[in-house]
Amino acid sequence: xxxxxxxxxxxxxxxxxxxxxxxxxxxxxxxxxxxxxxxxxxxxxxxxxxxxxxxxxxxxxxxxxxxxxxxxxxxxxxxxxxxxxxxxxxxxxxxxxxxxxxxxxxxxxxxxxxx
Amino acid sequence: xxxxxxxxxxxxxxxxxxxxxxxxxxxxxxxxxxxxxxxxxxxxxxxxxxxxxxxxxxxxxxxxxxxxxxxxxxxxxxxxxxxxxxxxxxxxxxxxxxxxxxxxxxxxxxxxxxxxxxxxxxxxxxxxxxxxxxxxxxxxxxxxxxxxxxxxxxxxxxxxxxxxxxxxxxxxxxxxxxxxxxxxxxxxxxxxxxxxxxxxxxxxxxxxxxxxxxxxxxxxxxxxxxxxxxxxxxxxxxxxxxxxxxxxxxxxxxxxxxxxxxxxxxxxxxxxxxxxxxxxxxxxxxxxxxxxxxxxxxxxxxxxxxxxxxxxxxxxxxxxxxxxxxxxxxxxxxxxxxxxxxxxxxxxxxxxxxxxxxxxxxxxxxxxxxxxxxxxxxxxxxxxxxxxxxxxxxxxxxxxxxxxxxxxxxxxxxxxxxxxxxxxxxxxxxxxxxxxxxxxxxxxxxxxxxxxxxxxxxxxxxxxxxxxxxxxxxxxxxxxxxxxxxxxxxxxxxxxxxxxxxxxxxxxxxxxxxxxxxxxxx
Numbered sequence: 001x002x003x004x005x006x007x008x009x010x011x012x013x014x015x016x017x018x019x020x021x022x023x024x025x026x027x028x029x030x031x032x033x034x035x036x037x038x039x040x041x042x043x044x045x046x047x048x049x050x051x052x053x054x055x056x057x058x059x060x061x062x063x064x065x066x067x068x069x070x071x072x073x074x075x076x077x078x079x080x081x082x083x084x085x086x087x088x089x090x091x092x093x094x095x096x097x098x099x100x101x102x103x104x105x106x107x108x109x110x111x112x113x114x115x
Numbered sequence: 116x117x118x119x120x121x122x123x124x125x126x127x128x129x130x131x132x133x134x135x136x137x138x139x140x141x142x143x144x145x146x147x148x149x150x151x152x153x154x155x156x157x158x159x160x161x162x163x164x165x166x167x168x169x170x171x172x173x174x175x176x177x178x179x180x181x182x183x184x185x186x187x188x189x190x191x192x193x194x195x196x197x198x199x200x201x202x203x204x205x206x207x208x209x210x211x212x213x214x215x216x217x218x219x220x221x222x223x224x225x226x227x228x229x230x231x232x233x234x235x236x237x238x239x240x241x242x243x244x245x246x247x248x249x250x251x252x253x254x255x256x257x258x259x260x261x262x263x264x265x266x267x268x269x270x271x272x273x274x275x276x277x278x279x280x281x282x283x284x285x286x287x288x289x290x291x292x293x294x295x296x297x298x299x300x301x302x303x304x305x306x307x308x309x310x311x312x313x314x315x316x317x318x319x320x321x322x323x324x325x326x327x328x329x330x331x332x333x334x335x336x337x338x339x340x341x342x343x344x345x346x347x348x349x350x351x352x353x354x355x356x357x358x359x360x361x362x363x364x365x366x367x368x369x370x371x372x373x374x375x376x377x378x379x380x381x382x383x384x385x386x387x388x389x390x391x392x393x394x395x396x397x398x399x400x401x402x403x404x405x406x407x408x409x410x411x412x413x414x415x416x417x418x419x420x421x422x423x424x425x426x427x428x429x430x431x432x433x434x435x436x437x438x439x440x441x442x443x444x445x446x447x448x449x450x451x452x453x454x455x456x457x458x459x460x461x462x463x464x465x466x467x468x469x470x471x472x473x474x475x476x477x478x479x480x481x482x483x484x485x486x487x488x489x490x491x492x493x494x495x496x497x498x499x500x501x502x503x504x505x506x507x508x509x510x511x512x513x514x515x516x517x518x519x520x521x522x523x524x525x526x527x528x529x530x531x532x533x534x535x536x537x538x539x540x541x542x543x544x545x546x547x548x549x550x551x552x553x554x555x556x557x558x559x560x561x562x563x564x565x566x567x568x569x570x571x572x573x574x575x576x577x578x579x580x581x582x583x584x585x586x587x588x589x590x591x592x593x594x595x596x597x598x599x600x601x602x603x604x605x606x607x608x609x610x611x612x613x614x615x616x617x618x619x620x621x622x623x624x625x626x627x628x629x630x631x632x633x634x635x636x637x
Contacts, residue, residue, distance in 0.1 A: 086355060106339075110335075
């Protein structure tokens, strides 16, 4: 069967997932159909309400990329300090890494051959 | 038709090469004719690649000897060794050829609108076709020196294409870095070839595979080959140039550059499995690849999640995904000498790694193309300046979601199919590989969600209110790749049986590759 992928230990059939996905979509659509019918687009019904406060402009209330996952970066600050260090942008450094890794690989292969 | 398939290995290389030199002439007459000629050439080449791959699946390895009375006469009468330039196309070469053909075609169609406002378009298409030639040459050649020549063709044209948009200063820097790194890598490859030629008086891969002794010089050559190709693929810690160069190229070219990285990965596999397969210290080299693969996955994704430039973000993810492929194939290499372990999980791990190459070749160029679409619309790569773009870029949004779900390995998308093959097989080798893979997948999804929210979600920003979705040819280029994703998603077994297993078996079965050229010659 062309839909069935056997990994050697288990199997994977995307068709089952697609059927499940379609069923979930139908259920979601069913609940959505039962929603408020009186909704009118582009009227006060669709305006943002912030307890009477003034709503900021679209650009000001959009959460920008720099503010997402702040806690993640703060926690891993030390890791990022270390990992950013080799990313100098200088081509000489890049080539130095290449020479070093080549040398290490040669040594490993030669030493491994001695055993 | 039979004659066409017989000559297809050389035609697939020669047609884009000839088309590259004809493009400036046709471009002088008409831009539309030039565009049609470029796309038409690539459509025909794609057809040839599929016809050749189909023939290989029925009739086995294709050997094409240049200059011989008959293309299959690999060893001239009176000789004991192959002396002519030989193209050798097996399941692995055909697999990479299919990927290269599809992505090149999608990139050319995408470019029609993407670079429509740029000057020097004829030069762009000429270089694009030269790059296609270089890629196919690397994948089909059975000769080490030609591997170097085609690597150079792909690298030089790639560097020129990265620097194509001369109005941006960073493109010049990116092109410069790419050419320096490529030149150093190519020189190392040439030096390694010289070491082998000095000892064995031949450049033919199949013949060398038969006579290689694994001397000290051979080991030095192996390290040079491996690290030079690893640097070209962006393996950590040799990836530092990768985002600098890939993020500044036109998006269509970035998509193609990803596949040139795959071509270098192919070359590394060919060297390890075919050239050195009979003598290599497989566990040591396998572990070297696995350790660097782990680093590549983890460092790539953690750097990606940190980025604010959409194309650098995509570039680091390309680095990270390459780690999965290195690990899958690395595990296969580490157990290469043990037939039982190869049968138990080695072949599955290699199949997973190779399958991931195919999937990556679909979703990564697609994601780069969506990044290019964002740049086309907003005029910036800076995610901090974007927002609410889903209101106007509906096609791009849907295609970005498809790419995101696929790269993150979310079922039922194709990325999941290859990742589950890798996870289940490499777990048998060492559980830490699977655990790292899953963590990297989670971070991948998290970072793409972050970029999705930043660029597409939210209210429509005033500065982008008047814009329109990107032109149709850009959409078509992206849809071709998305269609590939959908196809592989629906028929994973068909793809694995027809393309992936033959490719993995071609790597494992070194004898078949050697015999196709040298036959029974000792």
